[in-house]
Amino acid sequence: MFGNISNLEEKDIVIKNIKITGNIIGTENVGAICGSIAGTNSSIQIVNCINNAKIDGDGSAGGIVGSVGSMCTNLRVQDCINYGNTRGSNTGGIVGSCYYIEIYNCSNEGEIVGVNENTGYSGVGGIIGTGMRTIIIKNSYNKGNIKGISKGGGIIGYNDWGEVTLENCYNIGMVSGATLGGIAGRLFLSNDMLTTKNCFYLNTNISIGIGYIHGGSEEKEDVKGFSQEEIKSNEVLNSLNNYVEQNLNNQEVELKKWKFGGDGYPTFVE
Numbered sequence: 319m320f321g322n323i324s325n326l327e328e329k330d331i332v333i334k335n336i337k338i339t340g341n342i343i344g345t346e347n348v349g350a351i352c353g354s355i356a357g358t359n360s361s362i363q364i365v366n367c368i369n370n371a372k373i374d375g376d377g378s379a380g381g382i383v384g385s386v387g388s389m390c391t392n393l394r395v396q397d398c399i400n401y402g403n404t405r406g407s408n409t410g411g412i413v414g415s416c417y418y419i420e421i422y423n424c425s426n427e428g429e430i431v432g433v434n435e436n437t438g439y440s441g442v443g444g445i446i447g448t449g450m451r452t453i454i455i456k457n458s459y460n461k462g463n464i465k466g467i468s469k470g471g472g473i474i475g476y477n478d479w480g481e482v483t484l485e486n487c488y489n490i491g492m493v494s495g496a497t498l499g500g501i502a503g504r505l506f507l508s509n510d511m512l513t514t515k516n517c518f519y520l521n522t523n524i525s526i527g528i529g530y531i532h533g534g535s536e537e538k539e540d541v542k543g544f545s546q547e548e549i550k551s552n553e554v555l556n557s558l559n560n561y562v563e564q565n566l567n568n569q570e571v572e573l574k575k576w577k578f579g580g581d582g583y584p585t586f587v588e
Contacts, residue, residue: 379406441475470495509534
């Protein structure tokens with residue numbers, strides 16, 4: 319849709335209700351809605367966008383956005399879904415790489431594959447591949463398989479020394495990588511920089527929720543591994559909806575409620 323968004327004069331930008339199909343092939347920054355967002359202090363919202371296209375890149379690649387630069391500090395992605403298989407070095411079902419971002423009510427069902435990864439800033443994740451500073455992901459899920467080389471996570475693959483918030487999220491996709499986790503792969507931060515709440519993953523695919531935390535313990539009480547039967551249970555569905563009810567007045571974004579989908583797993587009420 320957009321190759322690059324930068325140096326905007328407008329203060330409030332909303333991109334919404336876009337559906338993408340086909341194949342998108344590029345090099346450095348590849349995404350269905352936008353390849354890269356850089357050099358702007360504008361408030362940007364990407365809302366209710368759907369990608370069905372295959373995304374193929376050598377650098378940052380995302381089902382919705384490929385790369386978000388450090389100057390973009392006010393970006394929100396909400397109510398978006400990716401169905402397309404996505405390939406790149408920093409690769410995510412929603413966003414490939416970013417510095418500051420808020421993500422709500424988003425999901426990925428495509429396969430996410432890492433290529434040309436190195437041991438530095440490369441991650442592969444169901445929602446975000448690599449996040450470098452302040453990352454907020456709430457009320458979102460991943461069903462696609464995550465095939466990382468270095469760092470792989472069901473929700474986020476890698477974060478480098480920034481605050482990370484992961485709440486009311488789940489992953490049922492298989493995850494591979496040298497450092498991997500059902501929710502997060504490698505987090506280079508201290509315990510006080512990480513907030514988790516009501517996150518869970520399919521434990522038949524992987525045995526740990528967070529693969530590595532540089533400055534703390536990987537064991538979190540609210541990051542849990544569940545069986546397929548448990549994830550499809552009323553108990554889990556109720557826990558997702560209880561979180562939504564408890565946070566109705568605490569969010570700028572209206573959090574979607576949950577129901578059982580055709581495959582028996584929780585999905586959003588539209």
